[in-house]
Amino acid sequence: MKNFSILLFIAVSFIFLNVSAEAEEKQPTQIKLYAIDCGRIDVSNFAGFSDTSDYDNKSTKLADPCFLIIHPKGALLWDTGLPDSLVNKPKTSDVYYLTKSISLQDSLKKINLKLSDIKYVSVSHSHFDHMGNLYQLTKSTWILQKAELKYAQTHPNPFVIDASKLNSWNAVHKIMISGDYDVFGDGTVKILNTPGHTPGHQSLELKLPQAGVIILSGDEFHQRSSFIPLRVPTFNASRADTMASADRIKLLLKNTKGRLIIQHDAQDFEGLPKFPEYLD
Numbered sequence: 019m020k021n022f023s024i025l026l027f028i029a030v031s032f033i034f035l036n037v038s039a040e041a042e043e044k045q046p047t048q049i050k051l052y053a054i055d056c057g058r059i060d061v062s063n064f065a066g067f068s069d070t071s072d073y074d075n076k077s078t079k080l081a082d083p084c085f086l087i088i089h090p091k092g093a094l095l096w097d098t099g100l101p102d103s104l105v106n107k108p109k110t111s112d113v114y115y116l117t118k119s120i121s122l123q124d125s126l127k128k129i130n131l132k133l134s135d136i137k138y139v140s141v142s143h144s145h146f147d148h149m150g151n152l153y154q155l156t157k158s159t160w161i162l163q164k165a166e167l168k169y170a171q172t173h174p175n176p177f178v179i180d181a182s183k184l185n186s187w188n189a190v191h192k193i194m195i196s197g198d199y200d201v202f203g204d205g206t207v208k209i210l211n212t213p214g215h216t217p218g219h220q221s222l223e224l225k226l227p228q229a230g231v232i233i234l235s236g237d238e239f240h241q242r243s244s245f246i247p248l249r250v251p252t253f254n255a256s257r258a259d260t261m262a263s264a265d266r267i268k269l270l271l272k273n274t275k276g277r278l279i280i281q282h283d284a285q286d287f288e289g290l291p292k293f294p295e296y297l298d
């Protein structure tokens with residue numbers, strides 16, 4: 019009888035443990051998405067953002083956010099915005115008026131984080147308005163698309179960051195990738211290979227526990243009006259690749275009932291929780 023009680027106890031405990039393990043498995047991973055204001059770009063002549071003359075004689079105002087993803091295995095910074103040197107020192111060129119109201123470091127302080135707390139950083143592509151503060155993230159692991167690094171190093175132009183700066187940071191720990199990349203290995207934060215705007219351009223797919231699938235566009239699209247129908251900028255590496263990447267994103271959104279965030283679209287940015295509020 020005693021033996022039977024022990025066996026019963028073991029069996030019940032086993033069932034109980036199994037049930038709790040299953041319950042634990044079903045718990046969604048806690049992930050937070052913060053959208054941080056990393057600058058604004060007023061464009062006096064938007065014509066260059068469409069090679070089919072949709073924006074001739076038009077002007078616009080673009081947002082330039084950074085996105086911070088907090089995952090149980092660490093933090094990922096997606097895009098680094100305009101350089102902090104612009105804070106209180108706006109810069110004007112023929113077409114662009116660049117402003118920034120707060121440094122990345124000061125933004126992070128609002129959630130008690132330091133730049134050195136960011137485990138991974140990745141940028142959608144090597145244009146100046148996405149790479150502005152990468153040089154500050156020397157303690158982070160950089161996740162770089164091989165094709166993009168090659169492009170930045172071989173195609174110097176006003177949009178692409180000075181490649182010599184990349185060379186000088188050889189000491190930084192890097193993960194070099196070719197194609198999609200699952201950042202934390204659980205499918206919740208995935209870099210999508212979406213070439214075209216630049217050869218190694220990438221977007222980011224998130225699976226948030228409450229908000230569901232979110233896709234951060236990078237510069238695959240610049241505004242809502244360039245999403246459907248697709249407008250391809252004149253400063254674009256491959257029109258065919260941009261169209262194929264747009265198809266992929268549109269199908270992904272359809273099949274996952276996902277939400278697209280067009281990073282430069284000021285309304286998309288305003289539609290996200292105001293930092294330090296977050297989406298989860």
Ligand SMILES: [Zn+2]
Nearest residue numbers: 143145215237
């Ligand atoms: Zn760009």
